[in-house]
Amino acid sequence: MSKKQTVAMTSTGAPINKKPLSTRIKNNFGYYLMFLPVLVFVIIIYYWPMLGVRYAFYTYKLRNIEFVGLKNFYTMFAKKEFWTAFTNTLEISITKLLITTFASVLVSVFLNEMHNLFAKKSLQTIIYLPHFMSWAVVAAIFQLFLSKSSTGFVNETLKSWGVLSESIDFLHVQSMWRPIFYLINIWKETGWGTVIFLATLSGINPELYEAADIDGASRLQKIWYVTVPALMNTVIIVLILNLAKVLNLFESVFVLYNNRVFDVSDVISTYVYRQTFLTAIPDYGYTTAVGLFKSIVGCFLVLICNWASKKIRGRGII
């Protein structure tokens, strides 16, 4: 009779001879003791609140709690506002992801081509800075900048140049909100997004450029045939890793949207926020149901990304 033996492997593929857990704890008692507070913290902070998920199946208003089965989900699926928020979340997040990634790649390539170290470092520092500003501050700046009133810099400047005859309420016009939102995101996050691409670029074998030089490649050709292909693997990985987070869109939208552009800007998190915190007597059961649905979709996306990551990188993300 043969006994099937499971052998654990290290990340490099070397086998690990596992001893029983009790033996490992005994042998490494100090380490396990150090791990204990972390374990307790994780259980209390991350796992214990999960019990609240059950309220997705309840009506929960003030102190009245009543089991209603799937009613909250039926209500949610019947609401136009929910579907608007859901589709907006996907559209805004994915577009933002593609645009900011593309911008980061472009800037990274540009920075990589700069030979003046001082100029390169200075530019890097300048484009990193917006990342460290909070979204609240960014929103305040752009709202002031784009305001329709006489304090709005953009409107007043364009009017003084004769480009506009009347001020435009940029952030309150549906057709303009998303483009402005993407531009603000590019301004804020492109610099930070270049970090990983610049690291990749610094790792490209110089011999490839030397070979291209010998072949008579122009600068643009070297970028197109050497730099870009070398970046592609990283770009795909970045996209995959970020795709898992597309539903986590809140702060940037929350500080910039307003009720006149809800149709194009409201996302699931802002919808849940309004239902929970701006309703006089909210039904926490309903908002938990919306949150649960979002989490299920988010989890599904994580699994897809995990699968895609395994295919491309040979290892998953979870």
Next chain:
Amino acid sequence: MKKKVLSLLLSTAMVASLAACGSTSAETTTTESGDTTSAQSTDATTSTDTAAATDEEYTLETLNIVVDGTLTATVENGQDAFKEQWEKAVSEKLGHPITLNINQLDHSDYAGTVSRLLTTGAPGDADYPDALIMSATMFRQYAQTGLLWDMADAYANAEFQSRITLPSINENMKDSAGHLYGFAPTYGNGCVTYIKKSWLDAVGMSVDDIKTFDDYYNMLLAFTNNDPDGDGSNGTYGVIAAGYGKLDEAPYINYMPEFWQGAYPSFYQKDGVWVDGFSEQATIDALTRLAKGYADGVIDPDTEEAGTKQAREKWFSAEQSTSEGVFTYWAGTWLRTLTDNMAKQGVDDDLGDDRLVQLAPIQEIKDTWGGYINREAPVWVITDDQDGSNAREQAIFDALLETMLDGDTVQTLWTYGAEDVHWSTHAESFTTNADDPEKKKDYEYAEGEFHLKQSPNDPNTVWKKNHLDPVLVIAPLTNGFVDSDDLVTAGNKFFTENCVDAPQAASCETLSEVNEELVTDKTTLMNQVVTGEKTAEDAIAEYLEKWGDVSAQIVEELNAQ
């Protein structure tokens, strides 16, 4: 296999953890449905116990209250002294020591935070309020929840009954069955339209000439186009407010009454019958007027996004070249506050206390409502622990509300603040703005003379009042302490001579369920109309298409009450 199981567990955990963000940590503090039912049924079936328990002795050792920004003795502004003196005075009255815990919430998110406190807590918890302040809108929503104590008997037997000068305020709070779930120590107050005197002078107009909407509108046009600040360029506006209409807070129209006139964009009683005012012709007309005002540039576009703080700060800011001439805001004490703020910013210093003039209601307002709207009063409510006994709740009433209108020591604390911190009767002299020769002002008081002191957190201003407005209170002080600020007195007199009571706020089950979405949609439509994205007629048609059935249901429920 192990790894797959682990992956599955991790995935499930991830889903749960993300979803839990939308929930509250209610495990420790909420009552499950069964418990609630049981509590309610106990309440319903133990009337004999209740009667017996009413006579129980209950010693209230700690009183937890939740307040908004209307308690002006904040932590930075002498709240410790207020608490200390309140505890001393009330302990003496009750004959046992009592501790006062004040939870002063952020004024702008008060309703939301109260909702969370009442959801996640239970009587007896450290954070759970024994009593709290509610706006009229909040009060109507909570009155039917069973969380509030019916204080009708306690109110009827209160010692202050003999001194009440405005009995109708609280009588009108009672529901059709005679229950009184909230107590208003003052009447509501309302908003008056203030105009900058210097701007009127600059465009050659007088407040006495503004009688109709056309007069009012011409004034706004002059403020927008005729360089009232005298800087030689455009940039000024006629009027600013915190929203074109504040559709989430009754009485909805009081920040721009000249434009709204007889409209009431919510559910209200018209000739004794509930109607949906948002779908009425008066609302269409009001929105059309607002749209014209926006298109003509007389309404500052910042109005759409501004909160009250942003609106008033822009109005009295030192940067008058981008400011506005008209601002409709709270009457009485706020006339003094706005004037003082203009003084702080160095605006129109030559005019002193005459910086602002009050506009009498225009003819169109007089013809419809009859005057400025006097909102429904904010109330104090007491939470009901639903234990079948009134002992705890009566003790809270005795300690808090009975003493609040004692006419003497405790009422003075709620009215003016702490003795020798916010006010005094001792001889003293002080100077405000001592470093600025133009604004410097000396104050001198004799021994025994009641007077307000410098504000604890701003020695350049004189303290105004605490929670109760002495002019609005329903049972006046009996100790003779009166703050004789002529401007405040004039402001209150002007308002009381020109106001009418607001319609009663609506509350029913369906409205509670849909209110947030309804208000959001109405606000969106209102803003779209004002900014010219659609006509008022189209907006109301759109509203009726989406909300018509729900609106009819709400009206039916309200009329069935």
